[in-house]
Amino acid sequence: NAGVTQTPKFQVLKTGQSMTLQCAQDMNHEYMSWYRQDPGMGLRLIHYSVGAGITDQGEVPNGYNVSRSTTEDFPLRLLSAAPSQTSVYFCASRSGATNEQFFGPGTRLTVL
Amino acid sequence: AQRVTQPEKLLSVFKGAPVELKCNYSYSGSPELFWYVQYSRQRLQLLLRHISRESIKGFTADLNKGETSFHLKKPFAQEEDSAMYYCALFNSARQLTFGSGTQLTVLP
Numbered sequence: 001n002a003g004v005t006q007t008p009k010f011q012v013l014k015t016g017q018s019m020t021l022q023c024a025q026d027m028n029h030e031y032m033s034w035y036r037q038d039p040g041m042g043l044r045l046i047h048y049s050v051g052a053g054i055t056d057q058g059e060v061p062n063g064y065n066v067s068r069s070t071t072e073d074f075p076l077r078l079l080s081a082a083p084s085q086t087s088v089y090f091c092a093s094r095s096g097a098t099n100e101q102f103f104g105p106g107t108r109l110t111v112l
Numbered sequence: 113a114q115r116v117t118q119p120e121k122l123l124s125v126f127k128g129a130p131v132e133l134k135c136n137y138s139y140s141g142s143p144e145l146f147w148y149v150q151y152s153r154q155r156l157q158l159l160l161r162h163i164s165r166e167s168i169k170g171f172t173a174d175l176n177k178g179e180t181s182f183h184l185k186k187p188f189a190q191e192e193d194s195a196m197y198y199c200a201l202f203n204s205a206r207q208l209t210f211g212s213g214t215q216l217t218v219l220p
Contacts, residue, residue, distance in 0.1 A: 042213050
């Protein structure tokens, strides 16, 4: 099993550009989520999904969109990038049996 | 609303010394707490959870409901324990709320 995979690993954007961060898991987990990690602020939940076709907002959803067309994939879209979105983004999926959350390797995004 | 507080951003100890990473929480229900660890250049991974009452890599954590704490302890720190540690609370909405993290450095 690959677990949770994310692409790209690094990305530099200009203000106003859009892009999609990809996330996939092969563990058949229903629950998936996106976090951003900023120094001194820990991990903050952006959006989450409890199953295919169902998404909801987390703590810091503004400026981000998600969709969940399949159990495996949970892409995060930045509609119009802003410097405040410079961060490290982690995707995660969670086992319904154990509540253990598995994280991807992260995407380091810089918005100029 | 739930909150997880890790008061120490940075913590340094010498190899072989005891280490305690503090975590306090506020939550009106029955909490389910976790410690996650992120080693340099690696992804976050689960270290331990309170319901398992297990010891992983020599670390233990006891839930103290009276003090609303879930401190992480290890009697003899090793250099390979240097990492970022996050305390997390599982709330009734089935979401994980993370603390701000403590960067532990174990000095030789």
